[in-house]
Amino acid sequence: MAVSLKGRSLLTLADYSPEEIRYLLDLSHEVKREKKEGKILQRFLGKTLALIFEKRSTRTRCAFETAFGEEGGHPVFLSTQDIQLGAKESIEDTARVLGRMFDAIQYRGFKQETVEALARYAGVPVYNGLTDTDHPTQVLADLMTLEEEFGRLKGLKLVFVGDGRNNMARALMIGCSKVGVHYTIVAPPELHPDQALLSLCAGFAKESGAQIRIGTSPRGELEGADAVYTDVWVSMGEEEKSVQRMQLLLPFQVNSGLMSLTGRKDSIFLHCLPAVKGNEVAVEVIEGPQSRVWDEAENRKHTIKALMLATL
Numbered sequence: 047m048a049v050s051l052k053g054r055s056l057l058t059l060a061d062y063s064p065e066e067i068r069y070l071l072d073l074s075h076e077v078k079r080e081k082k083e084g085k086i087l088q089r090f091l092g093k094t095l096a097l098i099f100e101k102r103s104t105r106t107r108c109a110f111e112t113a114f115g116e117e118g119g120h121p122v123f124l125s126t127q128d129i130q131l132g133a134k135e136s137i138e139d140t141a142r143v144l145g146r147m148f149d150a151i152q153y154r155g156f157k158q159e160t161v162e163a164l165a166r167y168a169g170v171p172v173y174n175g176l177t178d179t180d181h182p183t184q185v186l187a188d189l190m191t192l193e194e195e196f197g198r199l200k201g202l203k204l205v206f207v208g209d210g211r212n213n214m215a216r217a218l219m220i221g222c223s224k225v226g227v228h229y230t231i232v233a234p235p236e237l238h239p240d241q242a243l244l245s246l247c248a249g250f251a252k253e254s255g256a257q258i259r260i261g262t263s264p265r266g267e268l269e270g271a272d273a274v275y276t277d278v279w280v281s282m283g284e285e286e287k288s289v290q291r292m293q294l295l296l297p298f299q300v301n302s303g304l305m306s307l308t309g310r311k312d313s314i315f316l317h318c319l320p321a322v323k324g325n326e327v328a329v330e331v332i333e334g335p336q337s338r339v340w341d342e343a344e345n346r347k348h349t350i351k352a353l354m355l356a357t358l
């Protein structure tokens with residue numbers, strides 16, 4: 047049956063089938079080509095998009111705003127400094143009002159339950175632009191970048207090194223296990239993902255053939271990796287954990303020594319950004335020949351445009 051995502055929200059890739067993810071990635075490659083050819087298509091003409099931000103953002107906000115705006119749509123940025131969201135007005139009420147005025151809603155913030163509540167009450171597609179536990183639109187861009195580099199996804203090996211229980215490590219496990227990318231987290235035991243996520247992804251991996259591994263030392267785990275991925279040691283909202291994280295994660299910095307453990311010159315380095323150079327990644331790696339982080343950042347826009355085209 048042909049895939050249709052019309053009217054769907056994206057709260058987590060766990061809700062999407064491998065075929066639906068495939069559909070979004072194919073469309074992403076297509077919209078990237080159109081953009082490079084300079085096509086003006088105006089496919090969101092007359093449409094409006096609400097962008098709710100409880101946390102800061104460069105890439106996600108700009109990807110949504112430019113992708114929507116250049117297709118003729120009108121994005122409206124709503125920081126929680128400015129609107130009522132769960133403070134004076136319940137999330138349900140905000141969702142119902144925004145749903146009457148906008149064709150879609152993006153939410154970036156703390157709780158996954160908030161984006162779920164928005165989707166339940168808005169009556170229009172809601173997109174998760176990052177929560178404490180997930181970042182599905184980033185993973186679409188990461189998968190797209192892997193595909194551009196290697197021409198396929200199934201059977202690739204991606205190793206995430208760092209805070210193995212943060213939103214990125216979790217979101218990547220979901221995305222990779224759905225599409226058949228072998229996925230390893232290398233992190234100190236204190237920062238391993240929880241059993242509930244592992245069980246969920248084990249089910250997806252069984253279908254796709256992906257192998258999921260959790261390790262505590264880069265040695266051995268990185269061998270043969272197609273891609274090495276890291277993210278900040280201190281995610282937004284966890285600033286009070288800074289000192290503890292530095293101590294735990296210092297041995298996990300992605301530097302040229304760590305990259306060499308893949309045993310391959312053609313393995314690539316990915317990072318969702320923003321990066322704290324000198325912490326989770328050394329300058330020589332992020333600025334070096336194996337880094338694909340700028341393509342990855344650009345692909346946020348193409349994948350987000352594809353998501354909106356598919357669902358609106």
Ligand code: CP
Binds near residue numbers: 102184
């Ligand atoms: N990768 C990412 O989500 O970046 P921003 O926090 O700048 O949106």
Ligand code: NVA
Binds near residue numbers: 277278281
């Ligand atoms: N783990 C990071 C991701 C930023 C895109 C954070 O939540 O701050």
